[in-house]
Amino acid sequence: MLSRVEAMNIEKALADGNLPEVVSAIRESLKMASRTPVNVALTGNSGNDMSSFINPLRNIGHEEEASVPVAVLKTTQTRACYLSPHFPNVVLWDLPGTECAAQSLENYSMEMQFSRYDFFIIIVSEQFSMNHVILAKTMWDMRKHFYVVWTKLDMDLNTSALPEGQLLQIIRENILENLQKQRVCGPPIFLVSSFDPLSYDFPKLRDSLQMDLMKNRYHELLQNLSHMCERAVNDKVSFLQKKIATESLQDACGISDADDLAVCLKAYQLLFGVDDESLWQVAQRVGRTFADYMSIMKSCDVQGLSTRNWKLTCMTCTVFRSFLGLLRCIPWLGNLIIRYFRQKKQRCLLEIVAEDTKAILRKVLEDSIIPQ
Incomplete structure (x- = not known):
């Protein structure tokens, strides 16, 4: 079972967006479980x-x-x-x-x-x-x-x-x-x-038994870690969504232009610890390659993301941008509608990065128990 101290360390690292530290804490917990x-x-x-x-x-x-x-x-x-x-x-x-x-x-x-x-x-x-x-x-x-x-x-x-x-x-x-x-x-x-x-079947039996015993030993701990990580990511999403609603996220994250999805994407990746530098450190600590983790990321770049996600595709197409440009001519109502869609884009982007974070954590858990 996961100790209270270990759980607190992992939750704090997730809250801070320090994914490499999360990986180190997870691997230490699994190392203890291996005994x-x-x-x-x-x-x-x-x-x-x-x-x-x-x-x-x-x-x-x-x-x-x-x-x-x-x-x-x-x-x-x-x-x-x-x-x-x-x-x-x-x-x-x-x-x-x-x-x-x-x-x-x-x-x-x-x-x-x-x-x-x-x-x-x-x-x-x-x-x-x-x-x-x-x-x-x-x-x-x-x-x-x-x-x-x-x-x-x-x-x-x-x-x-x-x-x-x-x-x-x-x-x-x-x-x-x-x-x-x-x-x-x-x-x-x-x-x-x-x-x-x-x-x-004797050689196959020994190999299968070794792998299944390993999974059996870690099963409950992995479930606890997985649920805890998912809960921590969801809590962070809820916190950031409130920030988006009050438009204070720009100050908190240093986003210079809230309408620039590339700037927002980079800020969210840093917040969750799935930026390039953090993923490189994660790969090093788990003993995998940087490409192993980048390949499961859906939010690698805004251009590719805009074409794969229908919500972002609709809100970033030329026709929609022209529509928003016209709304700027309407002083109060126009700004209200523009603000609504800006927050909607940011929420969509936030959820995608959060799902990427969960996928990375699932792969970290899997890679941590399966020998290379």
Whole structure:
């Protein structure tokens, strides 16, 4: 969770339009969150090769001292936890098989304390049984992320007369069909051989797990950061709109000509911290290029903006400018109408820059957790 001090620092930096400082505060918060342990539970029927699956997942050979005990008979009677340098700050829990439940399978999730785990891997071999379906339905109802991993694939291929591609397709379709009957949306399915970890889906499994665990760890924090940033930008927009209504924005921002959209655009970009210099600093701190952030900006220049936004197109066309010129001949009413449309243009410009700021912040959050 975001601490009160961290939240205040980010909100102040956003209010000041100091986007590089916002980025630094966000990255520091994510750095702290990266140390939070993530608990991954492996479960399934006994004899489904759960224990031997953990060793290659940890990138450890079965013969190494730190490996999980592997045997033909059931080896896991109580919960056991393991660590791996391949998954920093991740705890892998080898749970007893479903047959070890003291009562019914429905009570298995309570006995194993499913609520304490962040992520699940259902280990399957030979048959995707009703036990596996119930496990998946339980995790789905608890809104827990999970994988289905079919092990002993080498044995299936050796004993089947079907071509490899057809057998793999049948296995996947069978798992999905059984899950759909319980209205469980298909989770990622991986077909592997625990004793040949470089083959089939094992490399893809490790890469996917690493990325999904990272997203899982940061999910709540990213949501909090995203909502907080959006709220801070909206508050700033409301404040500036009041300034526009009283025409005091010119004094506050040093705008020399309120009718010059290029001058106003530059002033708004500076206020929100999405000017060229600030974006260059943001890119440097996140480890991306300046072009990565400029490419998502809609308010790069007034000329391009006027052609893409229909409101600005209407209010900046030659006919409309001529109409405003005629209004200047009407002393009181003309000035009132001109002032109305001037404020309308500035509000439109302000909202576009604010949306650009939100888009930049969303990309910063995304870029801060995804490795280059």
